[in-house]
Amino acid sequence: MNLAVTDVRLTPILVADPPLLNTQGVHQPYTPRLIVEVVTADGVTGVGETYGDTKYLELARPFAERLKGRQISDLNGLFTVADQVAVDASRVENAVDVGGLRGVQTADKLRLSVVSAFEVACLDALGKALGLPVHALLGGKVRDAVEYSAYLFYKWAGHPEGTACEKDDWGAAVDPAGVVEQARRFTERYGFTSFKLKGGVFPPDEEIAAVRALAEAFPGHPLRLDPNGAWSLETSLKVARELGDVLEYLEDPTLGIPAMAEVAERTGVPLATNMCVTTFAEVKEAFTRGAVQVLLSDHHYWGGLRNTQQLAAVCRTFGVGVSMHSNTHLGISLAAMTHVAATVPDLHHACDSHYPWQSEDVLTERLGFEDGKVTVSDAPGLGVELERERLAVLHRRWLEDDGALRDRDDAAAMRVADPAWVTPSVPRW
Ligand SMILES: O=C([O-])C(=O)C[C@H](O)[C@@H](O)C(=O)[O-]
Numbered sequence: 001m002n003l004a005v006t007d008v009r010l011t012p013i014l015v016a017d018p019p020l021l022n023t024q025g026v027h028q029p030y031t032p033r034l035i036v037e038v039v040t041a042d043g044v045t046g047v048g049e050t051y052g053d054t055k056y057l058e059l060a061r062p063f064a065e066r067l068k069g070r071q072i073s074d075l076n077g078l079f080t081v082a083d084q085v086a087v088d089a090s091r092v093e094n095a096v097d098v099g100g101l102r103g104v105q106t107a108d109k110l111r112l113s114v115v116s117a118f119e120v121a122c123l124d125a126l127g128k129a130l131g132l133p134v135h136a137l138l139g140g141k142v143r144d145a146v147e148y149s150a151y152l153f154y155k156w157a158g159h160p161e162g163t164a165c166e167k168d169d170w171g172a173a174v175d176p177a178g179v180v181e182q183a184r185r186f187t188e189r190y191g192f193t194s195f196k197l198k199g200g201v202f203p204p205d206e207e208i209a210a211v212r213a214l215a216e217a218f219p220g221h222p223l224r225l226d227p228n229g230a231w232s233l234e235t236s237l238k239v240a241r242e243l244g245d246v247l248e249y250l251e252d253p254t255l256g257i258p259a260m261a262e263v264a265e266r267t268g269v270p271l272a273t274n275m276c277v278t279t280f281a282e283v284k285e286a287f288t289r290g291a292v293q294v295l296l297s298d299h300h301y302w303g304g305l306r307n308t309q310q311l312a313a314v315c316r317t318f319g320v321g322v323s324m325h326s327n328t329h330l331g332i333s334l335a336a337m338t339h340v341a342a343t344v345p346d347l348h349h350a351c352d353s354h355y356p357w358q359s360e361d362v363l364t365e366r367l368g369f370e371d372g373k374v375t376v377s378d379a380p381g382l383g384v385e386l387e388r389e390r391l392a393v394l395h396r397r398w399l400e401d402d403g404a405l406r407d408r409d410d411a412a413a414m415r416v417a418d419p420a421w422v423t424p425s426v427p428r429w
C-alpha cells in the first residue's frame with residue numbers, strides 16, 4: 001500500500017445560503033467554501049471541507065504544495081507543515097473573524113482552519129485505503145447516531161429584490177410566531193427535539209418573547225439562545241434571569257471571560273460558548289473562572305477531528321460540557337462532525353448544524369437526519385462521495401463572481417437592503 005500524497009486538489013466554491021439574520025447583518029445569497037481532495041499514489045482520494053474566504057485560500061495553496069510526497073497517515077506532520085506557511089499579518093491585525101462571530105482571529109487559528117480540511121481529507125483517504133470508517137481511526141464510535149439541534153434563525157422570506165440567489169421554502173421568521181413556525185418545520189422535516197435560536201438581531205425583549213413562545217409550543221424541550229455577545233453585562237443578567245427556567249443554556253450572551261463568569265455566577269444559568277474560548281490558550285482562565293459550562297467545539301477552527309477529541313478530554317477534566325458549533329457547511333463537514341462526535345464519550349448536548357439550511361451540496365447523496373440524528377457511517381472513510389459535476393457547477397459560480405461574494409461579509413449583504421447599515425458596535429443592547 002502506497003500512502004504517499006501525489007496530488008492535492010483545491011476547489012473553491014460558492015454555495016447558496018438563505019437570508020439568515022445575525023447581529024452583524026444577514027447571510028449573503030452565496031457563501032464561500034473550500035473543498036480539499038488529497039490523492040495517494042494508489043489513486044485513493046480523500047475529501048475535506050473548510051472556509052473558502054480568500055485568507056483561507058491563500059494559506060491552503062502553499063500548504064497543498066508542501067503536502068505532496070508526505071504520507072496521509074502522518075497527521076501530526078500536518079501541524080508542522082502549517083507552521084511553515086506564512087500568514088499575511090494584515091489578515092489577522094483586526095483580531096476579529098466574520099464580523100466577530102467566531103472569537104479572536106489569530107494566525108494560528110487561520111492555520112488550524114486550513115489544517116482541519118487536510119486532516120479530514122487524509123483521514124478519509126486513510127480510511128478508504130484501510131477499509132475502515134473515520135470513527136475507527138479515531139478510536140471507535142461509542143454511539144451509532146449523533147444528535148443535532150434545530151438551528152433557528154430570524155430570517156427574511158427572500159434575499160433583497162433584484163439579488164441573484166436561489167429561493168428557499170422556509171418563509172420569513174421575524175417574530176415569535178414565525179420562529180415557532182420555523183421550529184415546527186424543523187421537527188416535521190428532520191425530527192429535531194432541541195432548538196437553538198440565533199439572537200442578537202432584535203431588542204432582547206422580543207427575543208425573550210420568542211424563546212417563551214418556543215417553550216410554550218415545545219414544553220420541556222432543550223432551548224438555547226445565542227446573541228453572539230451582543231448584550232451588555234446588565235442585559236445578559238436580565239435575560240438569563242427571565243429565561244433561566246426554560247433554557248438548557250445561554251450561548252455567548254456577552255463578550256469576554258470576566259463578564260461571562262459574572263453572568264454564570266450571578267444567575268446560575270449554564271453558559272455555552274464558541275466565542276470566548278476558541279483556542280487552547282483561552283481554556284485555563286475561562287474554565288477556572290467558571291465562565292463556561294458548555295464548550296462548543298468546531299473541528300474547523302480547533303484544528304481537526306483529533307484536536308476536537310483532545311479538547312473534549314480537557315473539558316471532561318474541568319467538568320465542562322462539550323458540544324459543537326456550526327457555520328454554513330456542506331455534507332463533508334457534517335460527516336466529519338458526526339464521526340468525531342461519535343467518539344466523544346460524554347457528549348450530552350445536541351450539536352449545532354447549519355446543514356438543513358443548505359439546499360446545495362457536492363455529494364452524490366445528501367446526509368439525512370432521522371429523529372434529529374445522523375447515523376454514524378461504518379463505510380470506509382467518511383462514507384461520502386463527491387459529485388464532480390455539482391462541484392464543477394459551484395466552482396464555476398465562484399469563478400464567475402466578481403469578487404463581491406468571495407469573502408463572507410454579513411454587513412455588506414445587509415447594506416443591499418439597508419444602505420445605512422453599519423456593523424453594530426458591541427454591546428448592541
Ligand atoms: O455563534 C454561533 O453559533 C455562530 O456564530 C454560528 C454562525 O456563524 C451563525 O451565527 C451565522 O452563520 O450567522
Ligand SMILES: [Mg+2]
Nearest residue numbers: 226251252274
Ligand atoms: Mg454561538
